[in-house]
Amino acid sequence: MNSFLRRVPATLALAPLALAVLLSATPAAAQPAQPPHLAWKTGEEAQRIEQRIDELLARMTLAEKVGQLNLWGRGDEFRMEWLREGRTGAVMNFTEPAHIREVQQHAARSRLGIPPIIALDAINGFATYFPQPIGQAATFNLRLVELASYWSAREARAAGINWTFAPMIDMTRDARWGRVMEGAGEDVHLATLIAAARVTGYHRGGLATSAKHFIGYGEAEGGRDYNSVWIPVSKLWDYHMPPFQAALAAGTFTVMTSLSAMNGVASTADRGLVTEILKGRFGFRGFVVSDFESVRELLNHGTAADGPDAVRRAFMAGVDMDMMSGLYDAHLADLVRSGTVPAARLDDAVRRVLRVKMHMGLFDEAPYDPALARRDLATPQSRADSLAVARESIVLLRNEGDALPVKPSVRSIAVIGGLATHQEDWQYSDNAGLPRVRPDRLPDELRRLLGANVTVSAAPGLATHCNLAAGDTAGAVATARSADLVVVMLGEDCEQIGEGTSRAHLDLPQPQQALLDALIATGKPVVVVMHTSRPFVLTRFVGRVAAILQAFHLGTEGRTAIAEVIAGRVNPSGKLPMTFPRATGQVPIYYDRLPTGRPRVKHFRYETGYLDESLEPLFPFGFGLSYSRFALDGLRLDAPAVPIGGTIAGEVRLAHTGGPAGQEVVQFYVRQKVASRSRPLRQLRHFEKVTLEPGAARAVRFALPVRSLGFHDDQGRYHVEPGEYEIYAGTDSNATLAATVTVTGEAIVTTP
Numbered sequence: 001m002n003s004f005l006r007r008v009p010a011t012l013a014l015a016p017l018a019l020a021v022l023l024s025a026t027p028a029a030a031q032p033a034q035p036p037h038l039a040w041k042t043g044e045e046a047q048r049i050e051q052r053i054d055e056l057l058a059r060m061t062l063a064e065k066v067g068q069l070n071l072w073g074r075g076d077e078f079r080m081e082w083l084r085e086g087r088t089g090a091v092m093n094f095t096e097p098a099h100i101r102e103v104q105q106h107a108a109r110s111r112l113g114i115p116p117i118i119a120l121d122a123i124n125g126f127a128t129y130f131p132q133p134i135g136q137a138a139t140f141n142l143r144l145v146e147l148a149s150y151w152s153a154r155e156a157r158a159a160g161i162n163w164t165f166a167p168m169i170d171m172t173r174d175a176r177w178g179r180v181m182e183g184a185g186e187d188v189h190l191a192t193l194i195a196a197a198r199v200t201g202y203h204r205g206g207l208a209t210s211a212k213h214f215i216g217y218g219e220a221e222g223g224r225d226y227n228s229v230w231i232p233v234s235k236l237w238d239y240h241m242p243p244f245q246a247a248l249a250a251g252t253f254t255v256m257t258s259l260s261a262m263n264g265v266a267s268t269a270d271r272g273l274v275t276e277i278l279k280g281r282f283g284f285r286g287f288v289v290s291d292f293e294s295v296r297e298l299l300n301h302g303t304a305a306d307g308p309d310a311v312r313r314a315f316m317a318g319v320d321m322d323m324m325s326g327l328y329d330a331h332l333a334d335l336v337r338s339g340t341v342p343a344a345r346l347d348d349a350v351r352r353v354l355r356v357k358m359h360m361g362l363f364d365e366a367p368y369d370p371a372l373a374r375r376d377l378a379t380p381q382s383r384a385d386s387l388a389v390a391r392e393s394i395v396l397l398r399n400e401g402d403a404l405p406v407k408p409s410v411r412s413i414a415v416i417g418g419l420a421t422h423q424e425d426w427q428y429s430d431n432a433g434l435p436r437v438r439p440d441r442l443p444d445e446l447r448r449l450l451g452a453n454v455t456v457s458a459a460p461g462l463a464t465h466c467n468l469a470a471g472d473t474a475g476a477v478a479t480a481r482s483a484d485l486v487v488v489m490l491g492e493d494c495e496q497i498g499e500g501t502s503r504a505h506l507d508l509p510q511p512q513q514a515l516l517d518a519l520i521a522t523g524k525p526v527v528v529v530m531h532t533s534r535p536f537v538l539t540r541f542v543g544r545v546a547a548i549l550q551a552f553h554l555g556t557e558g559r560t561a562i563a564e565v566i567a568g569r570v571n572p573s574g575k576l577p578m579t580f581p582r583a584t585g586q587v588p589i590y591y592d593r594l595p596t597g598r599p600r601v602k603h604f605r606y607e608t609g610y611l612d613e614s615l616e617p618l619f620p621f622g623f624g625l626s627y628s629r630f631a632l633d634g635l636r637l638d639a640p641a642v643p644i645g646g647t648i649a650g651e652v653r654l655a656h657t658g659g660p661a662g663q664e665v666v667q668f669y670v671r672q673k674v675a676s677r678s679r680p681l682r683q684l685r686h687f688e689k690v691t692l693e694p695g696a697a698r699a700v701r702f703a704l705p706v707r708s709l710g711f712h713d714d715q716g717r718y719h720v721e722p723g724e725y726e727i728y729a730g731t732d733s734n735a736t737l738a739a740t741v742t743v744t745g746e747a748i749v750t751t752p
C-alpha cells in the first residue's frame, strides 16, 4: 500500500480534500443505509450463477477475458478508458465518491458492461478510525473486533468501495517486522478466531475480503520486510494455516498471495500452495490475487527469466488476478494464443472473478450514489463504536502504588509529547483511507473529564519531525515540575508504522528516551502512554515510572479512551497479544515455544539462555492489569480421564476482590506432556472475557474436544495422541493453576 502515494498524480492527490468538504457537510444524526451483507450464495442460486457465467464466458473475447484479470490502481499510468475498453476488471485506491462513480460509469459503457470490483486497504477504518488490528486483538473481545471491521467496511462501502485487501491474517512473532500492527499477534488460537470475526465484520459491512498473505509472510527472516521465509510443514499446518482455514470457513471471497518466498519458492508462483492446497484441498471457489507487483517481482526472486515467464509461472500456479504489475495485460493473451497457457486455465480464472462479482451481487446492483458518503461517514454510531473498541484495547502494564486512576489529591497534570496533541497525521496505517476524523487532543480530553479542579498543561518536548527529533526539553521539564503528575505519550508516528518499517532496535528512539529520562529526573510520578504499532522494549524505564499504558494506535477516539482510563472513567481490560521482550536480542520471543533438552533450571552455563539477559520476557503474552483486583482459584476438571474422541471440560472460579467493577480475561492453556514429537510448553486453547461487579464471583467453564488438541508432522499428517495433558488456568500466559487429565484410547492419525 505504500506504493499508493508514489503513484498518485497531482490532480488526483486533491481528491481527499473534496471528500473532506463532503464530510464537513455531514448532518450529524443522519441515519446510514444498511449495506448488503455479503455471503456466498448456495443451492439453486449458486447454480444459476454458474449458468450465467457460462453464457457470459461464451460471449467474451480473449482480450475481454484477460481484462477481467487485471487490477489497476489510481495513479499515473491508469486511464479510465481502460474500463470502457474492457481492459481492466478491477481497480484499487480510488477513495473519492465522484471518481468511483466515474469508474462504474466507464465500466458500464464497456461492450459487456461487466461491473468492476473496487478495492482499498481499509485496514482499520475509512473516515472513522479504529485501533490497529494488533490493538483490536488486545481487546480479547471478538464482538469488538468484528465491529471494527464492520465499520471499516461500511464506511468504505459508503464511498463506493466494495473489496478490501484485509484482513491480514499472517502470524507474527517478530516485533521487528512493522506489519505486526496489521495482524492479531503471536497466538494461533486467538488469531484464528479473529480471522473469522474480521471476515464476518467486513462482509456484514458490505466489503468482500482478501485474506492475506498466503502464506508465511510474518516469518520474514530477521523481521526484515519482504525477506525469505523458512517454514517446516508441521509448523505451516499447526501455526500458519489455521487462520486461513478460518477465513475460508467464514466465506472470504478472495485470497492474496505474499510478496515473500517460502522455502525458496515465491508465494506468487507456488502451485503446491495456491492450486493444490487452497483451491484443491480446501475447495476455494473465489479468486486469488497477487500482491502489489508480485508477478513482476518473480524476476527479482530469480525464478522468472522475463515478463512472459513470470506470467506463466504465476498464472499456472493459480494466481488469477495481477495486482499492478501490468504483466498479465502485456503477455497473457499471447501465452494463451501460443498454447503456453491452456485456454481452460484462462476460463477458470475468469470464471472465478465473475463468480465473486456475481455472488457479491455486483451485476444486479443499482449504480453507486455518491450521496451515500455524505450520509454514512463518521456517524455518531461509528464514533461511539470506535471509542468502545479503543477503551478495551488499552493495556495497563504497570501501576505502581495505584498511580492510576488519577487520585483526588492530584491537582495538576502535565501532558508531554507531540503524540498527545498533534492532529495531522495521527493514523498513518492506511494512507488511502484519507480523509479522517481528526482525533481530539489528550490535554483537552483530560480537562473535559477531570473538571475545573485539575489544571492540565501541555508541552511537546520533541520537535514535530515525527517525534523523532529532540525539541524543547527544558520547556517540557519546566511544565512537568509545576505539576503533580506527568503523562508522557511516546512511541511511533508518521512513516514508522506498517509495511516497510522493520526495526533493528525496539527501544525508544534516543530523543524520546532522553526526554523521558529528563522527566523522570524531576521526581514527579510519570505515566507513560506507549503509542506504538508493535511491542517495544520498555526495560530501560519500566522500573522508574509510576504507570505504563500500552496503546496500539487507537484510532479516531483513542485519546478520549486514554483520557478516560487515566481519569478512571474506564477500567482497563486489554491484554497483550504479543510477548514484550526485555531486549531486542530476545526476538523472536513467544510463549508457546517448544521445550529444550536443556531447560533453564539450575541457571548455569550449559542450559538454554543468554549470558547477558534473562530468558524471560518483560511482559508475557496475555498480560494486562486492571483497576480491579481479581482472584482465580478452584481449577477443576469434570473428569480425570477422557476418551480420545471426547471433550476435556472443567471450570475455574473468578472472584472480584477489590476496586471498581471490571473485566478479566480468563485464559486456559494446554500442554501434551509426552508426545511423539515435542509439543509446546503450553498453548492457549480457550479464553473468556468476564465482567464482574465488586464482590461478585463466577465459575468460568471450558470444553476442549481432544481431537482439536493434535498436531501435524512433516508429512502433513494430523496426530491426536493418548496420554497426559496438563491444563493451566490464569490471567496471562504464565498461568499457574494446573490440573492433569488422562486421554485414553488409540492414537488417531489423519492423512491429508
Ligand code: BGC
Residues within 6 Å of the ligand: 001, 002, 003, 004, 121, 165, 212, 259, 291, 292, 499
Ligand atoms: C501490501 C498488501 C496491500 C497492497 C495494496 C502491498 O504492498 O503487501 O498487503 O494490500 O500493497 O495496497
